[in-house]
Structures are given as C-alpha cells and as structure tokens.
Amino acid sequence: MATAHTHVTKQQAPPHRAAELSAFGVLILLAGAFLPIMDFFITNVALPSIDTSLHASAASLQLVIAGYGVAYAALLVLGGRLGDSYGRRRLFLIALVGFVLASLACGLAPGVGVLIAARIVQGATAALLVPQVLATFHHALEGERKARALGLYGATSGIAAVVGQLVGGLLVGADIAGTSWRPIFLVNVPIGLVVLLVAARIVPGTRSEHPVGVDVPGTVLFAATLVTLLVPLTEGHSLGWPWWTWVLLALAVILGAVTYGVEKRAERRGEVPLLPPSLLRLPSMSRGLVMVLAFSIGFGAFMFVFALTVQDGLHADALHGGLAILPMALLFFAGSVVAPRLLSRFGRAAMSAGAVLQLAGLAWLVAVLLADWPHVYLWAMAAPMALAGAGQSVLFAGLFRSVLADVPAHLGGIGSGALITLQQSGLALGVATLGTVYIGLAPHGASHAFAAVEYVHMGIVALLAVGVAALPRFTRATPVTPVTES
Template identity: 80%
Template sequence: MTTITSSRHARASRLSPHATARGGGLHPAGVFILLAGAFLPIMDFFITNVALPSIDASLHASASSLELVIAGYGVAYATLLVLGGRLGDRYGRRRLFLGALVGFVLASLACGVAPDVGVLIGARIVQGATAALLIPQVLATFHHVLEGERRARAVALYGATSGIAAVAGQLVGGLLVSADIAGTSWRPIFLVNVPIGVLVLIVAARIVPDTRSHHPVGIDLPGTVLFAATLTALLVPLTEGHSLGWPWWTWLLLALAVVLGAATYVVEKRAEQRGEVPLLPPSVLRLPSMSRGLVMVFAFSIGFGAFMFVFALTVQNGLHADALHGGLAVLPMALLFFAGSLLAPRVIGRYGRTALSAGAIVQLVGLASLVTVLVENWPQVSLWAMAGPLALVGAGQSMLFAGLFRSVLADVPTHLGGIGSGVLITLQQSGLALGVATLGTLYLTLAPHDAAHAFAGVEYVQMGIVALLAVGAAALPRFTESASAATPVVDA
C-alpha cells in the first residue's frame, strides 16, 4: 500500500502544482508555500526584539509595555495552538490556513499603523491568535498528504524553517528598522507581512489540497479557556508587576494562576475519564518521554526566549548599536543554527542522548564566552568579538532543539502523535513568553545600573538551565527507530 501511495505521489509531483492539489496531492511547490506561510508567524515572535528601542522612542512605551508586545503574542499563540489544529481537522485545513493567513495579514497591518502602544499590544495578541490557527495546518497537511521520505523531508524542513525564522527574525528586523523606509522607523517589520502574506495566500489557494480528519476530535472549550486564563494570570503580573511597584492585584493574579492551573488539571482529567480528548491529556503527559522531555523543552524555551530579548536590548541600548548592527550581531548564531539543524538528525541518530549533552555543553561554553567578552570589554565590545561565542551558542542550540523535540514524542503512540505534538509546541511557546516575562523583567530591572552585568545576570540563570539540560539528557528515553519516525504534527 505504501509503495502504491508513494508511486501516486511521485506521479502527482510531475503534474502542475494546481493539478496535483486538485488530485489531493501536494506538489513540492506546495510544501514550500506552506513553509513560507509558517515562516512569517514564527519570525514575528522574534523580529520585534530589535525594534523595541525604536518602538519605545516612537510610542513612548514603558518597559512593561514593551514586554507585553512580545509576551502577548506568545501567550495567544500558545493557548490557541492545539485548538487551531482541531478546528483544521473539523472544518478543513486549507480553509483554516487561508482564513488564518488573512487574519494574520490584517493584524500585521494594524500593528504597522498602530497609533499607540495599547493598539500595538492588542494587534499583536490578534497576530498570535491567528498564527496559532495557521501553524498547525502546515504540519497536519504534511502528515495527511505526504508519505515516507517525502513526509520526513518536509517535517525536517519545517524544523529548520522554524529555527531559522527565530534567529533570522532579529536580522531581518534590524535591516528593516535601519532602512527607515520613508521615515517609518519600526513599522515595516509588520507591514512587510502584508505583500508577502497576500502572495502566499494567492498561491496557496491554488496549490494546497483541501484535507480534513475523517474522525475529528471535539473542541475542548473549557480546557482551552482555563489554560488561557492560567497563562494570562501568570504572565500579566510578572510582566507588569515591577514597573507598577507590585500592587495588590498582581499578587492576587499570581495566586489565581495557581488555582486556575489546578482547576485546569482537574477539568482535563475528568474530561479524559469521560472518554473525551482534552486539550492537555493527563495520560499523555504522564508518559516517560513527555513527563521528562516537556520539562526540558519548557526550560530550554524560557532560556531561548529570554536570550533573544535581552541580547537585542543589550546591543542596542547598552552598546548603542543601531538596529542594523543589532540584527547583524546574531548572524553567526543564525548560520551555525542552520548548519546544525541540517546535521542534527544524522548526529543524533548515531550518538543519541550523548549528542544532546554535547550540544548543551557547546552552548554553555558559548554563553560563558559571550558573558566574558561583554563584561571584560564593556563598553568597547565589537560585533567581531561576539561572533565566535554566538556561533557556539547557535551550534549547541540546534542540537538541543532537534534532540528534545525528537525525544519528547518517543513514547507517544502513533494515533496520539498529533495531540502529543500539540502539547509540545504549546509548552514551547509558553516557555518563550515566560522567559521574556521573567528573565526579561530581571534584565530591565538591572540594566539602568549596569547593562553588562544585567546581561550577565540573566545569562548566569540561562547557563544554569543549560547545565541541567546537559545532565538531564541522560534521563531521556533512548532514541529508537520508532522515535526517529515520530513526526511533530498537530493532527489531533
């Protein structure tokens, strides 16, 4: 059956992209147009980092408001991601992809013309919500339409795309802000999504096949609402508390977050006992690979999100580099992350968990070297002096990124692969937002006194996290053939 299906896909790929889509297949051009659609939302989480000083100068935003520009997007993205996958299963993945892309383009336009920081934060939340509806359709379409080697290659390309989008976002943001097109400063980092998104929309409508699940899972509305409320109650006080002097309501929200988190667990457990498939299934979370791996992915994401945020501010506000040089500063990290992403599957396949520990150690050496360069040479720190340490950071991160994603799904049964993947990506995005809200706040608290040591303080925390990851990799399940076959798809 697999041979027959593969032959059909091979014949379909020789047809035009439009004819292939009408026949229910996915042309190679369709793979890349879906990846292009995924690239924009992933990049948009990070592209804003290098524009924060310009946004501050233009809109007179507070430090906590700048954090919300980043974290608001991440929270909306994280809380609605699994829901987006289930809506695509039920109503059609191409329909959700195209509709969400329209929403993302309109939200990007609203960000680009925002008259004040309140409107910008609101538009960013809408951006995150539409991104959460869009992204799952890409992986679910790959999972539904492609077979064997083509599916594995497409998923590998998605992994490389998501990693590169994260790092390249700051480079692209720096280029656009520095260009100051028609005196628009930071606004092109959002407005550029409009023509690109429209182009992807037009092409995708013709060459992406319409698929949906034959047995769609119900929408877990109570679980989704409770999880979103938990994240909001946690992140809002962490983001706003310092600048407001920690008023009573911030402590009330933090206490409420604990109560909501417990309520979420109880509701999800009861839903599973009734035979339903909740947003965060407790039985899946208890699997060894999930219970161990998710903690590591969450910790890694906290450090990664915080690093991208505080490094951009350190280079621009601390070293007084312009946005262009702020973006160029991460180029060595981007190049090594990309190269490492291509090599990681082969290295991990050969050395297993040892490769993850080695990646963590390489990242740890890079972070320690970067802190040393900044602290000892401050404020006369050149981009060239940071290039080597950043290259090590990117190389180590790429190995951890690939290995952790692969390990988390090792014990997840094939029929629950979409649910497991949805939980994985949700926790990843939650970690990114939490990293900005917590370690980002720590940096903003210390930076006015000494930016170099503020950066060092945050990175000491991240180095502690990475050191624990190096040791914790030994507790992960062994990489087996079945684990390597697991693909991160959101196809509940």
Template identity: 80%
Template sequence: MDVTLSARQDGPTSPRAVALSGGLHPVGVFFLLAGAFLPIMDFFITNVALPSIDASLHASASELELVIAGYGVAYAALLVLGGRVGDRLGRHRVFLAALVGFVVASAVCGFAPTVGVLIAARVVQGATAALLVPQVLATFHHTLEHERKARALALYGATSGIAAVVGQLAGGLLVGADIAGTSWRPIFLVNVPIGVVVLLVAARIVPDTRSDRPVGIDLPGTVLFAATLIALLVPLTEGHSLGWPWWTWAMIVLAVVLGAATFMAERRAEQRGEIPLLPPSLLRLPSMSRGLVMVFAFSIGFGAFMFVFALTVQDGLHADALHGGLAILPMAVLFFLGSVFAPRVIGRFGRAALSGGAVIQLAGLASLVVVVVNGWPHVSLWAMAVPLALAGAGQSMLFAGLFRSVLADVPTHLGGVGSGVLITLQQSGLALGVATLGTLYLTRAEHNTAHAFATVEAVQMGIIALLAIGVAALPRFTAAAADAPLLDA
C-alpha cells in the first residue's frame, strides 16, 4: 500500500507553512489523531487498573463502574455540543483549550486521594474530551477532500480501535511497573507529558478553521439529551450493587420519557428552521441512518468486551495487572496490522470486506469462549492469543469501514455536527455496554466467572452476526480512495 505522506510540490511543504495557508499537512493529521487518541485510550486504560484502584481507595463495585461510566456519560452527553462550539469559536482554539483541560483533569485523577475525587475528575476528563475530539473529525472534514478525507476518516476509525486496545495494554504495563510505588496513578499521569507535546506541536501546525455557517447552541436539546443519558446509565450502573431499589426503575422510566421529549424538541426546533443538537434530517441521510446504528451496536459489544475481559483475566484467573495488560497484546498487534491494510482491502472488496471482518471476529470470539470455558480455571494466556488475534483482525476492518461510511453524505458546513453525532453514538454505546453487559457479567460472575464471560460474549457475537448481514445496507465504497496516496497533501 502506498503510504506517501509528502505535501504537494506546487505549494508550501512545511507543516507550519501549510497550516498558515489554511491546509492540513500530513504531520498535522497525525498530531490531531494523537489528540483524539488520548481521550479514547483513557476510556479503556482504566479497565485493568480497577482491582488496584479498589485496593488503594476501597471503592465499591458500583463506584468502580462509575469510574468508567462517569467518564463515558460526560463524554457522550457533550460531544455534539463540542462540535458546535468548535464550528462557532474556531476548531483550533477549542482543540487547544480542551487539551489543556484534559491534561489538568488527568493530573487530578492521578493524584486523587479518594474515589469520590477520582470519579469527579473523570467526569471533567470526559467533558473536556467531548470538546476536544469533535474538532479532529471536523478539521478533517473542512480541510481535506475526496480520497484524503476518506483516508483520514479511516485512520480515525483505526485510531479509535487501536487506542482502546493499547489503552488496556498500557494500563497493565503501567500498573504492573508500580513506578515509585504509585500503583495505578501513572495511567492518568502519563497523559500529562504526551498532552503537552501534542499541545505545543498542534499549536503551530494545525490550521485555524471554523464553519462558514456556524450553528447556534441548542441548549434545550443538550440538557434533555444529557439528562436522558444520565437517567439511563446511572441506574444501569448502580442498580445491581444496590439491589435494584425502586428509584432505579423510576429513573429508567424517566429516561424513556426524556428520550421522547428530546426527539420532539429536536423535531420542533428543525421545523422552526433551526439546526438542533441531533438534527432529524441529518440522521435521515442514508450514510448516517444506517451507519450510526451499526457503530452504536458495535460499540456496545466492544465496550463490554474490554471491560469483562480485564476483570476475567485479573479477578477470575488471578493474573496481575501486567499480565492482564499483556493478555490483550495479540489483539492490539493484529488490530494495528489490520488497520494498515483495511483501506486498501475495503477499496477493493467494498462492503464484502466488512462482512468478512465480522466473520473473522466471530470466529475469534467463539474460539476464545471455548478456550475459557473448557480450560477454566487454569486457562493459559497463551491459549487465548490466537482467538484474540483473530478478533482484533476482524475488528480493524469493521472500525475502518464503519467510520469511513457514516460521514459520507454529510455537508461540509455540518461537519462539526455530524462528527459530534458520530462520536456521541460511539461513546454512548461504549458506556451502555459497560453499564448493561458489564452489570450482567458482574451478576453472573458471583456464581461462575467463565460462564459469565461466555454469556456476555454470546450477546456480543449476536451483535457482530447482525452487523455481518447489515453492512449490505451501507453506501458502496469506491476503489479510488484505496489507490490514492495516504493523506497525500
């Protein structure tokens, strides 16, 4: 595959010069991706640290879930708003300000003295991530065209998956290293030096863009949508450990009512000529209406898998954090390799490549369940390597293809809104996967950890099987994008 990254020869070629002319140099692309990598990685890096956080801060099971879900809820609830703020105030400015906030919140997480402080700092992390990440996709949408845009979106999809898997691996390595007796704290503190480097470089080489027709802030829609997510995810996260008191069921009913109110408010706003938080007309675009459902479903299964796999290896097989992180390495390697070749494979075989990726992932997950159930409680991490590698290879194809397809029909001036909606659904799915399938796992793990893992994976395999069939409804992929130089500026 041609991975040429040089700029056009008939114009400015340095990253700084390209940025000053309003363009985006390939180096700028990768630093934007690095900025998106940190928040996505941070959702998953905590998974392998949960037992250490429990031992250090004496957290309950529901508090540990809130360390994950609190970040996810804040992230998902404010993502579309983040896209709009960037469209209006300038994506470069918002990206840098949000990155500063994310770095500061990461430092607070790293030094948190109690689990309450950690959860609060995680919520702030999620909120700043919601401002940061949409600027990446919106900048791609504004500064890149045709094949370069398709490649950048595919790289973002690959980055999302790689960040998730690397997060779990890095978390295990950092916790296992127990640097100066700090246990789990470096998983958050590592964001500080990386974030500062990205901040200093991006300040110089990322162009300042904003929408020519910025959309107003939909305050009622934002409040209703955030309230819907909170009303749904809080009882799903807390209900199991509290014995499902009446108020958890009342909140679930309230979430349904708030969801209906959100839909009606958004529809009325659009009828008045406004562009609401979640525009019904935008959601009716073929690429959005079909692709978003698939991204959401895939994210539910993926978020749940990363959560329950970490707990199965550490709590069930009694592996330490280091080996728990290393256990995911085969998936990380194959996901990375698959992501490198995914654009070319998808360009050649189109939607069939996504179906093939789903089948490969299914084979990996099924064989992983067989290994865990048959070998329990003496399952070798080596025995899980090949199944995890297969799952990672298949996931890489789905990630790249789904993210490439969702924004295909979105008008350029709505790039911030469209990218915000996309990541909102992805992050909502990840948080919902932890809250629902994670709770299912915790309930069944009290009796049999292996069967609990198998139950959750059976649900995920059902989702993947439906995706293997459903990708036929996605827009067709063109071969041109695959043959073009990668992000050739």
C-alpha cells in the first residue's frame, strides 16, 4: 500500500512556470491578502459602536470576531487545493468578488444576525483568496524575487493585524456621514474592486500539474470540531452555560478524535488528508504548532480586550482607541524588517529575547493601567505598547520560520496550510476564551479584568520564551511555503 509520502513524491514533476509576475503584480496580490487579514482585527475597535447601533449582546459581539476566524481557519487548506485544481488567478478573482460582496453586506447589515452571517461569508471567501497569493508567488517567481515576496507576505500578515485596529479606529472616529462603524467594511469595496481589475490584467494564471484532491471528510469534520468548540465557549457565559453548551463541548472532543482517526486512515490509503498525522508528528511541527496556537490565542485575546478596555473602560472614542495601538504597529513593522537578520544570526536566542521584550512590555502596560486607573493617559501606554510590539514581531517571525524546519520540501504546502490554519484557529479561540473571561469580569472593574487576561497572556509568553529551545536549530531563512501542493 502506498504511503502518503510516496503518494506526494510521485507528483513532483516540475511545474510549468507561467509568465513572470511583475513587482507591481506582487504588490497587488499583497494588497489582496492584506484586506482579509486586516479584517479579522479591524472590527475590535468598532465593537462598542456596533453594540450601540445594533443593540448587540456581548456574545453576539464575540461571534462577529470568532465567526470570521472559524470560517477562515476551517477552509484555508481547501482554498489552496481548489486553486491547484481550477487555477489560482481564477480562484483569487472569484474569491475577491465574494469578499467584496460580503464586505458590502457587512457594511449595510440592518441587524447583528445579518452582520454575523456576512462575517462568516467574509471569512470563507478570505480562506479561498489568501492561499492563492502564496501559491502564485511560489509558481510565478524564482530565486531572490520569490524569497523577497514570501518575506513581504510574512511581514504583511503580521502588520495587517495591528494596522487593522488603527485603521478601524480612524474610520469609526471619522463617523463619515453619520455611518459610525460601517465604513470599516465598506472601505473594502473600492479597494477590492481596484485590486480585482488590476489583478485580472497583470497576474499570471497558474495551476498545479498534479493537483491533490479535496479531503471532503477531513474538511467537514475539522470545521465541525471548530464550530462545536467555539460556539459554546463564545455563547456560554452570557447564556449562563445551558445544557447544550456542555453537550457541544463534549461533542467537540469526540469530533476531534474522529477527525484524527479519519485522517490517519486516509493517509494509510495513500491519500493526502487535510492535516496528515505523520506530518504533525515531526518535531518542528508537533512542538512549533503548539507554540503558534498558544501565541495566537494570547495575541487574539490581547487585541480584543485592549480595544474594549480603552473604549469601554477609559471611555476613549474609536479614533483614540485606534491611535492607542499605533506605537505597537510602528514597532511591529520595524521589528519585522530586522527580524530576518536577527533570526539568521542568533537563531532561537533571538526568539527568546523577543518573547522577553514582549513580556516586559505587557507587564509594564498592566502596571500602568492598575496604578493610574481610571486616569490613564493614552500616551502613558505608548512605551509599553511599543516594547511589546517590537518583541512579538521577532517571536512571530521566528515561530513561522521554525515550524517548517523539518518538513520535507514536497510537503511544504501541507505544512504551511496546517500552520496558518492553527494560527487562525488560535486567534478565534483567544477571543472566545480569554475574551469571555474579560467580559465576565469587566463589570467589576475594566482594569482588573484586563489585568486578569494579561496575566494569562504573560504566562503564555513566558512559556514560549523557554519553550523555543525545543524547536529545531536554524541558521538561514526558511520561508513560509504556499498552502498548496505542486
């Protein structure tokens, strides 16, 4: 019986390389990827305005964030494989049209139910769109240009997270024509249309000569596992933990076990499952993915509760709430620029140092909030936010680079698919779990609620500072490869 590794190896015919992608084409594809990544975070600073406008419950506000993240995480690998089969430019353009229409539906939503549904569609179309960017870079570029494009994608994905809340604050604060929070979604429409028209003309069409089939059972089971896990975690506290939330949590455990069993049997049959168990047992993957998941849980929760603390706790408007994140955005960008050199020279020590800097910044921020509450000036948070942003940029880059260190080249697409899927799952889990803790404690004091969440976050970062020693050594750049099989 063929193994998964021989099955994939037989597919390694050199791919036909389409017309070369221009530098402007790289920027257009990065712009297409920037919008979906930013949209996970841009909503955070708008939550109070959405609450006021649509009279949404706390659980509904969490679903506005988590619904997007779950759909995104569950369908990422599926998006990569569909691009392999039907053409990456074609799927990029189709998914971008869907994303623009879903953004329009979000911006015009008359109620929170419609907003949540549109956000889920947004997440699903984002999952079909983003993998095409990496895959096109992989197949239309070579050598240094390819490495540079992949590096720019890594920087873009991190920067989009912190810039999202800044842009969200600026747009909500501007209150354009009295539209409050709606421009954070509507702005995607003109930008998306420009990217669509330009990409249709200058992005070369590529597809895999030997596409891997879609793992329908694995995709459905993994998505069901995420939904049954995140829905009760998101809704449970506000509803008083009714019986069905516990049933769904138990079902999530069962579905997770079933998913593993189905994927294991598929791999034994020589197929390429959504998340191959043999690949997940590699040291870099088994250890690194746990760290990526933990980092993402903490990061997703931080961005969510910081926005609520500044606006609901300190009564800052959305504009100032967005500006409060600016120091982190600037230092995250600067850190992303120098991180590759630091990682190449110092390896895992640079990651540990980044974690220590992030930990120091978070501890300083908590100290400022607890000491000066409720008279906390936003400028007083600038230095700790900058320190945390600088540290997490290096840790973030190092984790992405280390996870794929042991993955064979011909399985790189599957490995990066698992990596990005776990990252998005962690972001949604952070909002659903630690976000729920914050919402439960906030009525008794926003500063102490923020501190409680950040103590957990700091514990995660401290474990990462030590845990990176268990990752494989690396001395040169290991770029994140596309969510695709060639």
